[in-house]
Amino acid sequence: MLHIPGAWQRAARGAGLLSPDGTLAATIFAEITAAAVRHDAINLGQGFPDEDGPAEVLAAAVDAIRSGVNQYPPGRGMPVLREAVADHQHRFYGIDLDPERQILITAGATEALTATLLALLDGPDDEVVVFEPYYDSYAAAIALAGARLVPVPLRWPDLEPDLADLRAAVGERTRIILVNDPHNPTGTVFSAEVRAEIVRLAAHHDALIVTDEVYEHLVIDGTHTPIATLPGAAERTLTISSGGKTFRTTGWKVGWVSGPADLVDAVLAVKQYLTYVNGAPFQPAIAVGLGLPDAYFDDLAATQRERRDLLGEGLIAAGFDVSTPAGSYFTVANVGPLLDAGEDAAGFCRTLPERVGVAAIPLTAFVSEDHRADYAGLVRFAACKRTDVIAEAARRLAASAR
Incomplete structure (x- = not known):
């Protein structure tokens, strides 16, 4: 346990990583990525591509x-x-x-x-x-x-x-x-x-x-x-x-x-x-x-549109409500109606890699502590992987509803 005073405490507290007893927690990104590796899941949690640039x-x-x-x-x-x-x-x-x-x-x-x-x-x-x-x-x-x-x-x-x-x-x-x-x-x-x-x-x-x-x-x-x-x-x-x-x-x-x-x-x-x-x-x-x-910049946006649509179709087929994004890598889905009693999106994301073979991040990782209840049923999926990978993730998500 850390008992070292300094500005690091402000940074960690601001990022929601410092508990009241001073324990420094790992990020949810690290936790979900480890689960994705453990269960050979498609990691749509972290927002980085899986292919090289031009x-x-x-x-x-x-x-x-x-x-x-x-x-x-x-x-x-x-x-x-x-x-x-x-x-x-x-x-x-x-x-x-x-x-x-x-x-x-x-x-x-x-x-x-x-x-x-x-x-x-x-x-x-x-x-x-x-x-x-x-x-x-x-x-x-x-x-x-x-x-x-x-x-x-x-x-x-x-x-x-x-x-x-x-x-x-x-x-x-x-x-x-x-x-x-x-x-x-x-x-x-x-x-x-x-x-x-x-x-x-x-x-x-x-x-x-x-x-x-x-x-x-x-x-x-x-x-x-x-x-x-x-x-x-x-x-x-x-x-x-x-x-x-x-x-x-x-x-x-x-x-x-x-x-x-x-x-x-x-x-x-x-x-x-x-x-x-x-x-x-x-x-x-x-x-x-x-x-x-x-043409390069036009193709970049067109490719992302294709991947967004593929992912969105899979999420909808899985029974999630989806907010269709107009930009970026990310799609937010509301899993709240599908949660068990007492479960939130963070708990849902912790079990998703093993249950479905796909990893995602709860939106509560991006909000202040006082407002986490307002986003407790929302999950972010990153559609920045290869098109064939997104298609497989969509297939797994759709199959999970069956």
């Missing part, structure tokens, strides 16, 4: 290693990648950025988010509005910064934010509105009305907007609209993304943050004392990826 991106990394790109890159990131990010933002969204001052390369989006929150928050008087359920690192990073997380619930079945809830959450102590769109873990893509209200509220309360857009090219229905493109948003918005999901290279951990130069400088002041720099040979490779033809 050959030209992988080849560019190999070429960089062989040509000696193996030492520290510049602190802001290699110029070739910063320029590629600037070109990408202009090409897809019409956003114009100075690659010298307005783009910072990071060790994945998670470091970008953590460095941003640590840089721009200043203790318990600051609040961060977050859409709940939320990616689990948000709560840990907010807690490390000593700030307060204020959730806006995404309610079943549409899993979209209610504007009244959003207005109630944003106030004079709001320092940051943290937006994940497309959204993990629900697959929600925010409406134009929600995006506009986020900008209006941020301007009214002089708050900053931080966006996590790692699933930007995995919008299945419609197109992605960065909040930074809305009138009045650019001057107060930091946009975060990465190459991991777009190019199926999650292990490379190459991300970036972009926005106003003074805000990017503030993030750099913290980031340079975290990893300093990372992934020298992977940075030019991700730059190659960002320059791929439109």
